[in-house]
Structure formats: structure tokens, C-alpha cells
Amino acid sequence: MISNFFINLKDIHLININYEKFNWRNFSLVLNNSLLGVSSSRLGHSFHLVTPSPWPIITSFVSFFFLVGAVAYMHRYAGGGFTLIFGLILLLVCMAIWWRDVIRESTWQGNHTFKVQRGLRIGFALFILSEVMFFFSVFWAFFHSSLSPSVELGSVWPPVGLPILNPWHVPFLNTLVLLMSGVTITLAHHAIVNVTKLANIGFLLTVFLAIFFTALQVYEYIFAPFEFSDGIYGSTFFFSTGFHGFHVFIGTCFIAVCWARFNLSHFNASHHLGFEFAAWYWHFVDVVWLFLFASIYWWGSI
Numbered sequence: 001m002i003s004n005f006f007i008n009l010k011d012i013h014l015i016n017i018n019y020e021k022f023n024w025r026n027f028s029l030v031l032n033n034s035l036l037g038v039s040s041s042r043l044g045h046s047f048h049l050v051t052p053s054p055w056p057i058i059t060s061f062v063s064f065f066f067l068v069g070a071v072a073y074m075h076r077y078a079g080g081g082f083t084l085i086f087g088l089i090l091l092l093v094c095m096a097i098w099w100r101d102v103i104r105e106s107t108w109q110g111n112h113t114f115k116v117q118r119g120l121r122i123g124f125a126l127f128i129l130s131e132v133m134f135f136f137s138v139f140w141a142f143f144h145s146s147l148s149p150s151v152e153l154g155s156v157w158p159p160v161g162l163p164i165l166n167p168w169h170v171p172f173l174n175t176l177v178l179l180m181s182g183v184t185i186t187l188a189h190h191a192i193v194n195v196t197k198l199a200n201i202g203f204l205l206t207v208f209l210a211i212f213f214t215a216l217q218v219y220e221y222i223f224a225p226f227e228f229s230d231g232i233y234g235s236t237f238f239f240s241t242g243f244h245g246f247h248v249f250i251g252t253c254f255i256a257v258c259w260a261r262f263n264l265s266h267f268n269a270s271h272h273l274g275f276e277f278a279a280w281y282w283h284f285v286d287v288v289w290l291f292l293f294a295s296i297y298w299w300g301s302i
Contacts, residue, residue: 046113048105055098062090106273107266117273124277128284131247135288138243139295142236146300158300159233163225167297170220174213175293181209182286185255185279192262193269203259206282210252217245237296244288251285254278 069083106112112120146157154160165171188202221238228238258275261267267275 046115048111048113048116050105053098053101055094055101059091059094059098062087062094066091103261103266103274112271112273120273121276124280128280131284135240135243135291138236138240139291142240142296142300145232145236153231153233157233159231162230162233164233164301165220165224165297167293167301170216171293171297174216174220175289177209177213177216178286178289181206181213182283184209185282189275189279192267192272192275195269199262200259203255203262206255207252207259210248210255214245214248214252217241217248233300237300240292240296244285244292247281247285247288251278251282254281 066084066087069080069085069087072080073084074080145153149155149157149159158164184202184205186202188199188206191197191199191202226234226237228234255278258267258278261274
């Protein structure tokens with residue numbers, strides 16, 4: 001009974017807790033065999049018990065280094081900009097290699113079973129919920145100032161004497177572009193599920209529309225008649241639309257990586273979890289923009 005509590009006696013010959021040295025060629029720390037040398041087929045469950053990896057702790061230190069550089073740059077310390085850029089590069093490298101390992105576990109090693117996928121879906125849904133809470137705070141700041149404008153603003157919204165953007169010019173065009181990108185990414189999704197040849201077209205159009213949206217946003221920022229420092233209107237406008245633009249950039253990279261993975265045969269009709277997450281994220285970005293257009297651009301200009 002005691003021996004069975006730890007491991008079945010017939011599996012003793014599989015035990016090998018001798019760690020391999022850090023493999024600089026593959027950038028990974030692995031165990032001989034699998035968890036303590038016991039093969040996953042003998043574990044008796046369909047969950048994924050990950051092997052030791054150096055990337056969580058390394059990414060933690062790199063993130064701290066990056067944030068120190070960001071604070072130093074904002075306070076104009078000598079070398080702050082270099083520290084920020086160097087920390088960002090290290091962070092991107094760690095993210096790429098860590099996610100490379102996750103792709104290997106899911107695509108080639110078959111560790112992402114249906115139960116594991118369900119857990120990952122719940123985790124990503126909670127991540128999107130946290131993003132919803134973030135933008136909720138941004139809208140709270142906007143409506144707190146616009147519904148009850150202070151005397152310094154002239155007790156009106158938009159503030160007296162501040163030129164504003166016409167919501168039916170570039171903002172409305174951006175709305176159409178994002179809505180169309182939601183259609184094209186859905187086209188790519190259906191093409192993957194139904195195994196048709198339209199997936200690459202859907203990916204291409206989505207990435208193109210995303211880049212076009214970002215270009216229009218940059219154009220709007222360059223020719224905007226106000227700046228970030230122009231009171232609460234300028235700060236809430238650029239903070240909300242700027243962070244949304246950052247999410248659009250992240251989503252564009254997300255979809256581009258999924259496009260490359262699709263052409264590397266990482267996805268099939270029943271297993272394309274990475275693309276599902278990219279589609280969820282992109283639809284979330286679309287919905288946030290609709291709220292931004294309705295509240296900040298249109299209602300805020302009335």
C-alpha cells in the first residue's frame with residue numbers, strides 16, 4: 001500500500017530524476033522521460049503536468065528590469081531609456097521562447113487534451129474579463145468628468161474653447177474597418193473548421209484591415225487639434241483611444257502569428273485553440289471600439 005501510494009512498483013524502472021543540463025540550443029530545461037521519469041500514459045488522467053521550465057522565473061526578473069527602466073525613463077534618469085529598451089527586448093525574447101515551448105507542448109507533444117483546453121478557455125475568458133474591468137475604469141474617468149463637468153471646464157462638455165474631432169470622418173471610417181475585420185477573422189475561423197481554402201484570404205484581409213486601422217489612428221493623432229496635456233478631455237481621449245490602439249497592435253501580432261502557424265499546419269478542424277483565443281481577443285477589441293466611438297467620439301462631441 002505504501003509503495004502504491006508513491007508509485008506503482010512496476011514503474012520503478014522508469015524513474016530517472018537526473019536532470020539534463022540547461023540546453024542552450026533549444027532554450028529549455030527538460031527532464032529525462034517526463035514527470036519524474038514516469039510516462040504521461042501511466043499517470044491515469046488527462047491533465048497536463050508541465051515539466052520544470054526556467055522561463056517563469058526569468059520572465060519575472062526581466063519584467064522587473066523592464067519596469068525599473070520604464071520608471072527611470074519617466075523620471076529622466078541617466079540611462080533610463082536604454083534600460084527600458086533593453087528590458088523590452090529581453091521581455092519579448094522570453095515571451096517568444098516561452099510561447100514556443102507552449103506551442104511545442106500543444107502541437108507536437110499532444111499535452112493539450114480536451115480537459116486542458118477547457119481550463120485554458122476559462123483562463124483566457126478571465127483574462128478578457130480583466131481587460132473589461134480595465135476599460136470600465138477608463139470609461140468611468142470619462143463619464144465622471146463629462147456628466148458633471150467642473151467650473152474650470154466652463155461647466156459644459158466638451159470644454160469651452162476646445163476644438164474637437166468630427167466623429168463622422170476618420171472615427172467612423174475606423175469603425176467600419178474594425179467591423180469588417182471582425183467579419184474577415186470569422187471567415188478565417190469558418191474556413192479552418194470546414195477545411196476550405198479561404199483561411200489564408202481571411203487572415204490576409206484581417207491583418208491588412210488591422211494595419212489600416214492603426215495607420216488611420218496615427219493620422220488622427222498627428223492632425224488632432226488638441227493634445228494629451230489639454231485638460232481632462234485630452235487626457236481621457238488619448239488614454240482611452242491610445243490603450244485601445246495598443247490592444248489593436250497586440251491583436252494584430254496575435255493574428256499574424258496564428259496565420260504563420262496555420263501555414264505550418266499547427267491547426268486542424270478540431271484543434272485550433274490559439275486561433276480561437278486570437279478571435280476572442282479581436283472581437284473584444286471590436287466591441288471596445290464601438291463603446292469608444294459611441295461615447296467619446298459621438299456623444300462627447302454633442
